[in-house]
Amino acid sequence: MAASLRVYKRRIKSVTATKKITRAMEMIAASRIVKAQRKVAASTPYADELTSAVTAVAEGADVRHPLTTEAARPRRAAVLIITSDRGLAGAYSSNAIKAGEHLTSQLTAEGKKVDTYIVGRKGVSYYAFRERSVKRSWTGFTDNPTYADAKEVAAPLIEAIGRDTDEGGVDELHIAFTEFVSMMTQTPVERRMLPLRLEKSAEDSAEVFQQGEQTHPLYDFEPSPEQVLDALLPRYVESRVYNALLQSAASKHAATRRAMKSATDNAEDLIKSLTRLANAARQADITQEISEIVGGSSALADATAGSER
Amino acid sequence: MAELHVELVAADRKVWSGEASLVIARTTAGDIGIMPGHQPVLGVLRSGPVTIRTTGATGEGTVVVAVHGGFLSYTDGKLSLLAEVAELADEIDVQRAERSLEQAKADEDVEAERRASVRLQAAAAER
Numbered sequence: 001m002a003a004s005l006r007v008y009k010r011r012i013k014s015v016t017a018t019k020k021i022t023r024a025m026e027m028i029a030a031s032r033i034v035k036a037q038r039k040v041a042a043s044t045p046y047a048d049e050l051t052s053a054v055t056a057v058a059e060g061a062d063v064r065h066p067l068t069t070e071a072a073r074p075r076r077a078a079v080l081i082i083t084s085d086r087g088l089a090g091a092y093s094s095n096a097i098k099a100g101e102h103l104t105s106q107l108t109a110e111g112k113k114v115d116t117y118i119v120g121r122k123g124v125s126y127y128a129f130r131e132r133s134v135k136r137s138w139t140g141f142t143d144n145p146t147y148a149d150a151k152e153v154a155a156p157l158i159e160a161i162g163r164d165t166d167e168g169g170v171d172e173l174h175i176a177f178t179e180f181v182s183m184m185t186q187t188p189v190e191r192r193m194l195p196l197r198l199e200k201s202a203e204d205s206a207e208v209f210q211q212g213e214q215t216h217p218l219y220d221f222e223p224s225p226e227q228v229l230d231a232l233l234p235r236y237v238e239s240r241v242y243n244a245l246l247q248s249a250a251s252k253h254a255a256t257r258r259a260m261k262s263a264t265d266n267a268e269d270l271i272k273s274l275t276r277l278a279n280a281a282r283q284a285d286i287t288q289e290i291s292e293i294v295g296g297s298s299a300l301a302d303a304t305a306g307s308e309r
Numbered sequence: 310m311a312e313l314h315v316e317l318v319a320a321d322r323k324v325w326s327g328e329a330s331l332v333i334a335r336t337t338a339g340d341i342g343i344m345p346g347h348q349p350v351l352g353v354l355r356s357g358p359v360t361i362r363t364t365g366a367t368g369e370g371t372v373v374v375a376v377h378g379g380f381l382s383y384t385d386g387k388l389s390l391l392a393e394v395a396e397l398a399d400e401i402d403v404q405r406a407e408r409s410l411e412q413a414k415a416d417e418d419v420e421a422e423r424r425a426s427v428r429l430q431a432a433a434a435e436r
Binding site: 039042043045046049050052053056057146147218219220221222223227228231232235238239242 | 316318319320321322323336337338341348349350351352353379380381382384389391393
């Protein structure tokens with residue numbers, strides 16, 4: 001029927017419009033990945049230098065400090081989960097949340113009470129829907145985080161680790177975010193930020209030890225080891241948070257790009273099969289019309305032949 | 310002569326790197342001058358101008374940087390200056406810094422006033 005041909009044409013048109021949108025989003029995300037990657041790279045020297053300074057102090061100074069000393073029996077832990085503000089990124093946010101959940105249940109199993117901190121609207125709505133308590137949450141900057149944002153996120157964490165556990169402070173600081181491995185691979189990871197793990201075997205905890213087995217010289221501290229540690233601690237947390245935010249942003253853009261690419265591919269497939277169906281319908285129409293004409297004319301011919309007799 | 314390799318990095322970028330014969334920075338305990346062969350040191354920086362006397366491939370000269378808080382660590386001929394915010398003196402817009410200093414004084418914003426005056430000090434030291 002001509003009607004079914006019209007329906008197919010209309011669907012092809014709407015799928016083509018969708019494809020244009022997803023293709024545009026794919027390209028936008030692709031250009032943003034590059035920008036985000038550049039920001040990750042630009043922040044790396046600072047993070048590296050800071051980490052080696054922290055390691056040096058942790059190994060060289062014999063001081064009790066939340067940066068280096070593990071509580072004898074840790075009772076509370078803070079978990080920071082980094083998600084995105086917007087969807088359309090495949091399983092990106094749910095994977096990050098899953099990593100956070102896994103971390104939380106693990107810590108709970110170890111007998112620690114967990115305070116949850118969340119970045120990104122997706123994580124916030126996940127927790128709000130399940131009516132789970134969230135200590136603090138931030139939204140609005142996940143696409144393009146600045147150092148000021150990282151400072152804002154880090155401030156309550158630093159404050160919590162500095163306080164006594166009995167007064168609502170925490171003993172440990174964990175973070176769950178999505179690591180940007182490459183354009184194609186982004187893995188959700190769980191890391192312990194504080195206290196630093198100093199055993200050399202624990203590879204997971206230790207970007208700190210990436211430099212390998214090099215020994216650190218004995219430092220002179222200016223003004224004193226305690227004061228240097230006090231000053232280092234917040235900077236260290238901030239830079240870790242900043243790095244996690246940047247990596248998450250890059251991962252989010254990569255996930256968006258991939259999701260939008262598969263949406264575009266699907267739209268293409270759909271258009272192809274719809275075009276096939278539309279062609280068949282058109283062909284069926286024509287065939288039917290021809291057979292109707294042929295049938296009609298032969299019936300006419302038969303009728304006139306009969307009357308002449 | 311031995312050289313000092315200096316890396317000056319801010320939180321979001323690398324500001325300056327090169328060879329130097331002397332670096333003068335302001336720590337919380339007072340000014341510190343670092344020359345090649347200094348004992349390993351780790352210090353907390355105060356906001357203030359950092360003066361770098363350059364040598365080697367970068368040529369003889371002086372680079373002044375306005376540093377707003379951070380750290381300094383020196384080992385084995387390598388000096389790292391970590392700053393939350395750092396600006397090269399020749400990047401500083403003096404008029405703008407003066408304006409923001411006045412603004413900060415008017416608002417009694419101690420933090421902003423300090424930032425602006427550090428900028429101006431660095432810009433003045435450059436000349």
